[in-house]
Amino acid sequence: MKTPIMETEATKTSGAAESFWVSDMPPILFSPLEKNISVEVAIIGGGIAGMSIAYFLSQQGRKVAVIDDGAIGSGESGRTTAHLTYALDTRYYELENLHGRDGARFAAESHIAAIDTIETIVKEENISCDFKRVDGYLFRSGEDTEKDPLRKELDVLHRIGKKEVALQKEAPLPFSTGMCLHFPHQGQFHPLKYLAGLAEAILRKDGKICTETHVKDFDVSVITTDTNHTVNAYFIVVTTNVPVNDRTRIHTKQAPYRTYVIGARIPKDSIGKSLYWDTGRTEGGLAKPYHYIRTQPLDETYDLLIIGGEDKKTGQNDNSRYERIEAWARNRFPMIRDIPYRWSGQVVNPIDGIGFIGRNPLDKNIYIATGFSGNGMTHGTVAGILITDLIVGKRNPWTDLYDPSRKSILAARGYLEENLNVVKQYTGWLRKGDIPSFHELTPGQGAIMRRGLSKVAVYRDETGTVHEFSAICPHLGCIIQWNFQEKTFDCPCHGSRFTSYGKVINGPSNTDLNKK
Ligand SMILES: Cc1cc2nc3c(=O)[nH]c(=O)nc-3n(C[C@H](O)[C@H](O)[C@H](O)COP(=O)(O)OP(=O)(O)OC[C@H]3O[C@@H](n4cnc5c(N)ncnc54)[C@H](O)[C@@H]3O)c2cc1C
Ligand code: FES
Known part of the structure; x- marks a missing residue:
């Protein structure tokens, strides 16, 4: 039977709408797995997490194979907006409350290390991926009901040593933002060009990459594909955005949201090259969708202004999300010419604000990386550093913070709200x-x-x-x-x-x- 069109497209990206990145370059494809193989580490999922882990392990001489059922970057890594920042989705005053001062400090330090690491890899591997150091600005949303969130955030950031963050009067945007926090020396890049560069570096170190290969079964030391080929491995790492090797252990601790993006053409350099975020609003007590903004060079005359937000729980979305972002954007950016790109993607929000990166609960040699919220480019790179250290037996101070088995008692309210929302969905039967x-x-x-x-x-x-x-x-x-x-x-x-x-x-x- 002829393969229906949509199945072929699923190889390239995970939905009908194409992100700017996906439409900007051909899919990153390699041969599917066509025989049984043995490696030291089998990595399932070729997004930023899987590719970063494969990169670091192969640099250390480990024999790795990456298996993806689409193209490399066909999941959320091809739908991201690729801000590289330690201004995390969960405010540091919440992280300090949930994970203590050291936890908040390790969170900041690990995401800073991730940005530095990406910069180093880009230089050392000569990856042409539009990487750029840019500043970031966090301003208060008009709908934010929190009292003095910027001052509270600044206090914690200074307490954990991030003295470079400063309160300033306005963000450099064409509308008045009011007071904002300035985060110097953040970053941005083209995520798929970066992944293509990692793939080349992995192959140079004799790593194996197989695309269009679905893994259907996971055992302690062997994975099996749809075509019944096997990969034997000492270690298995599942980086499929949400783990597909486990039915219940992690899924009650995180929640999936769709987030929506528009890409608008604006005259070149009409907006400063920085990252911008508002503090969002609380919606139904469940999440804080916020607006995130950056630019990307498009051609000689235009930049692309990329604005995202309006998150809604997956499968509970409504029709108005793009319209809402567009209305928000047109009110604030009069230089918008037209909007050639609209796409959505899935973010996975952990109940206590920190990703789950490490050994899968109750398993000995299976590792997972998930729960990256809207900071998956840096979380995925943290996974590269941390899971490599865990596999090669090197001590890493971030281990406990990211441990998938950690108990976050203080996050119980978020846990209850998200899981009550899940229970409510079963009324779909009625x-x-x-x-x-x-x-x-x-x-x-x-x-x-x-x-x-x-x-x-x-x-x-x-x-x-x-x-x-x-x-x-x-x-x-x-x-x-x-x-x-x-x-x-x-x-x-x-x-x-x-x-x-x-x-x-x-x-x-x-x-x-x-x-x-
Ligand atoms: C619209 C949007 C904007 C975002 N903006 C930012 C941002 O500005 N900054 C930031 O840091 N983060 C951002 N994020 C988050 C970030 O993009 C993600 O967290 C990150 O890309 C997830 O990477 P991953 O490697 O975990 O998963 P993915 O990139 O989703 O990769 C998982 C891979 O696993 C493969 N797979 C799944 N199941 C199987 C199987 N059974 N067999 C074989 N392969 C399988 C899939 O094909 C996929 O390629 C954003 C996300 C979205 C959606
Ligand atoms: S994803 Fe759990 S029931 Fe559908």
Whole structure:
């Protein structure tokens, strides 16, 4: 049977909308795995985390293989906005509360080390990826209900030694931001060009990279692909954005959100080359979606102004997200000419603000890296440094902070709220379908239908053929939802996602939707 178009596209990126980065260069593809192999370390997932781990281990002479079921960077690393910063999504005053002063200090130091490391790799490996040191500015959102958040943040940053951060009157933007925090010497780059550079460096050290190879089974020392080829390894590292080797241990400690991005053309240099963030607002007590802004050179005449935000829980999204960002942007950036790019992606928010990087709970030689929130470029690089140290047996002071088995008692409120939200999603079983019959579907559209007691996911492809699947998520049984913007079926419970042809593209599910 001919491969449907959408399945081929899932190789390139994880949805119908293409990010600027994905449309800017060809997919990074290598041969699929076609025989059984043995290596020291098998890494599943070729995003920033998997590729950074493979890079560091191969530099130390370890034999590694990276396996990805799409292209390299076809997950969220190709949909990011690639700010490189230690101004983290979770405020330092919350991190100090949750992890103590040393925890907050290690968080800052590890993300600073990540930016420095990326800069060093770019220089040493001669990677042409538009890496640039830029300043960052955090300003208060008009919708922020927190009392004096910038002053509180500054106090903690100074207490943990980050004296270079300063309060200043305005951020250099075309609208008045009011007081802001200035973070000097942050960074930005083109994420896919960087990953292509890492791939070349890994191959130079005799590492193996296989793309379009789905890993279906994980055992203690062997992984098996869809084509029944195996990789034997002393160590297995799962960097699939959310772990697909584990059904329950980590997924209650983090929550998946869609975040939305527009890329607008503006006259060259009409906005200073820096990173900008507002402090966001609290929405339903669950998350703090905030706006994040940077520029990227486009051509001789224009820059791309990249603005993201308006996060919403996966599978619980509504129609208005791009419109809201666009309205916000047009009110503040009158120089916007047009908006050629719109895309969304998935961020995974840990309940206590810090990623889970280290040994998988209860496993001896399986490691995971997940829960990166909107700081995955630096978290992924931290994973490269930390998991390499753990595997080669080198002490690393960040181990306890990032330990996936840590208990964050103080984060219990966030834990309860997120998990109550998950429980609520099971009422999806009681809801009516989106449409009474598939006859109502136009080409390129999907929906959930009720048929007797069961729920069916239906998609009508561009040729008019209707494809039907069970609407029950193979992970833990929630009813999936149609995401009309990305043309995918998304699960509102823990964020599993499937193409319109039922193929899994995002965990925790590692299996496709059941065909009807
Ligand atoms: C819109 C958006 C903006 C963001 N902005 C920023 C930012 O400015 N700065 C920042 O630091 N972070 C940002 N982030 C977060 C960051 O992009 C992510 O956290 C990071 O890219 C995740 O990297 P990863 O390697 O963990 O996962 P991914 O890049 O998602 O890689 C996982 C890979 O695993 C593969 N895979 C999954 N299952 C299997 C399987 N069974 N077999 C084989 N392969 C499999 C997938 O194909 C995928 O390529 C943003 C994210 C989004 C969505
Ligand atoms: S992702 Fe857990 S039930 Fe769907």
